[in-house]
Amino acid sequence: MNRIKMLSFVLPLMALLFSSCSLETDNEAGKLEGMWHLVRVETLATGTSEDLSNQVIFWSFQAKLLELDDKTGMHNSYLYRFNIDNNQLTLSSPYQFDRENGDRPLTAYEATLNLYGIKKLTPVFRIEKNGKRKMILNDGSVRLYFDKF
16 A cells, blocks of 8 residues: 555656756757858858858857857857747747856847857858768858868
8 A cells, every 4th residue: 555655646747857957959950950160151241251161150059049150268158948940940039158157138230240150140051061070051141161170
C-alpha cells in the first residue's frame, strides 16, 4: 500500500520535470545552429561591400536565442529571440547582453547594431543560402555573408 502511495506521488512529479522549461531546450535553430563569422556586408542600394573577414564579429544561434558578439569586447553584445519560417529569419525581443549588470531590453535602435549588419531594431531576413559552411541573409537593404566557425 505504501508503495502505491509513493508511486502515485513520484510518477506525476517526474512527468512535470520532463515536460517543463522548453524555451531554452527546444532546438529551433536547425542548420543555423552554432557560431557564424560575419565576413561581408553588401549594401544593396549602392552595390558596395564591406569586407569584415579580418574582424571578429559573430552571430551564434542556440535553441531559440541568437547572440551577436564582437569578440574583441570593444562593442556591446546583443541577444535576440528568433523564429524561422519559410526560409525567413525573424529577430525579436532584443536585449543588450550584460551578465554583470543585467541584460537590458532595447526599446530603440542602437548604432552599434550596424556593426552586426542589423539596420533596424527587429529585422526580418530572407535566408538565401544555408549550407554546412556558408550562410547568406538578406533583409532588403543589406546582404550578409557568413562562414561557419
